Amino acid sequence: MPASVPIAGNRFVIIGGASLVGSATAGELLDHGAAEVVLFDNFAFGSEAAIAHVKDHPRLKLVRGDVMRMADLLRVTEGAAGVLQLAAFMTLSMDRDPWGGLDVNIRGVQNALEACRANKVRKVVFASSNAVYGYGPGVSGELVESTPFHSVGAPPAAILYGASKIIGEQLCRDAYRKHGQDYVVLRYSTVYGERQHYRAANALYIIETIDRVRRGEAPQVFGDGSETKHFVYVGDLARANRMAFEADATDVAVNASGVAPITTLELVKLVTELAGGGPEPEFVGNDGKVRLTSGGAFRIAHEEAFNAIGWKPEVDMREGLRRLIAWRDGNEGKTAE
């Protein structure tokens, strides 16, 4: 039985939908003819700003509800062909509130899967993360889907986040094995793009650099700038989510990363250039924020995603950052928090 769920004519629910990825994916699904796209969110992290561009679409519906409340989930997933589960605490919020974060990232996924089972939702796409490979000195080289989880040298919140995503993936596998629930896990890299927020530790390198350059201050590089980051453009990710529904693939977990990695120094220089230029970057020590480290240069391989769902990233950092900055310049003060 093929696990493909066509977009046109079907109803989709995006849990944690009032978000960077959720709103972009809603646009993608609507553009491909979805009968209805429901953005389900409790607005704890989600925001009106993140969905301003789609909220008036005639086939878009906004439902306030909480992934921790089964009644909300059972109601919203009724009649859905596909559910995209995005709702999650990331590392920074996990650090502030591990109780809430573990609730949402683990029990929230269980609830969503349970609601999908009750309502016979045909396919679940679960937003996992490259955090399942961990952090610290053990992380370097080519990160493929079989790379183990490294945690030595990483802060507790980063490990809690990564382990919570490992658990979320296994809950999907368990639902497939026990109930035949079709699913695709996409292990997102750090997302960036239009409607960028301040909640992702790695994306701070982008958004804070824009802010500093705009204020006429020197951009900051933490450490020596040789640290690798591997982002993915939000539009590419929206396409990956859509293709994960459409593909025959099921019971699989693949990376969804951008065209190529970048060092933090290259990134800060590129953002500065695209923001119109500014002073040379200033090298600073740790500012007390949770920073995510690795053991050396790495690349998150996305070849398996092509094999599984036919997807590869198309927008490189220069183009993606150009779009982010253009959006920000046209939407001063509307940045999603």
Next chain:
Amino acid sequence: MPASVPIAGNRFVIIGGASLVGSATAGELLDHGAAEVVLFDNFAFGSEAAIAHVKDHPRLKLVRGDVMRMADLLRVTEGAAGVLQLAAFMTLSMDRDPWGGLDVNIRGVQNALEACRANKVRKVVFASSNAVYGYGPGVSGELVESTPFHSVGAPPAAILYGASKIIGEQLCRDAYRKHGQDYVVLRYSTVYGERQHYRAANALYIIETIDRVRRGEAPQVFGDGSETKHFVYVGDLARANRMAFEADATDVAVNASGVAPITTLELVKLVTELAGGGPEPEFVGNDGKVRLTSGGAFRIAHEEAFNAIGWKPEVDMREGLRRLIAWRDGNEGKTAE
């Protein structure tokens, strides 16, 4: 400020105490002069049989309660100098009930830590597991404390269990960083010994072999018998728990494994011999139970435990199994389930 908690004259609480490890540790702490040892258990897995040998001790107290109920925990930890957190679902029960397992293994640890903070408990010893190194082909060689978590090729329940222990450890680290909660994490190998139960996947190789030999049946070896297992004798582990309280060590996670690893074929032959002899083992395929695999021969290094708390295992498999079988022969029908 040294994190040592002397045993003599102090009150200790063992959460999940009506268990193989809990009852042995209670005996160890009482022998070393503890003013009181409280076994706290909801008897979901714990049993009267597991505590029969200590329950009438004048300084032992049995409290029925649930690690999921903060009120129970707050009451029982009042006045405790040390808390040993054992309550957990293992892989077999995690497979049957992932909701319950994740509750106990994650929220239960959070609850226990929160109760310890409220009642200013000086030190927590948390029972983690070598499951934090994972399973499957990635696991081989020397498993040291910095070995990453492998999950490719392992069943969902085993990964859920391992990840839940990783999270439990990080909750301890987080409590240390945020509130100065002293703790020692011991990563237990599969425990065996007097009062052996049927709940640990790896220990089934022992207990099922005894059962078959006693019934006059040929013992069974799964696969070719070359699979490595590394157990730890329950009395050694009770001593490790006691020494973790006494040591100055805090904010550390170390392995607590037995003297040496053993292959499943060697194990089955040794158990058969010690049980009085029996037919040659029969090699069988998978029987549908969750089996925990590795990628080759491995050894769980316990040298760091010696550095941190001065502990090393003393009872080898021959002696430990001899004691297990002697206990079982003297307690027919009283096996803890």
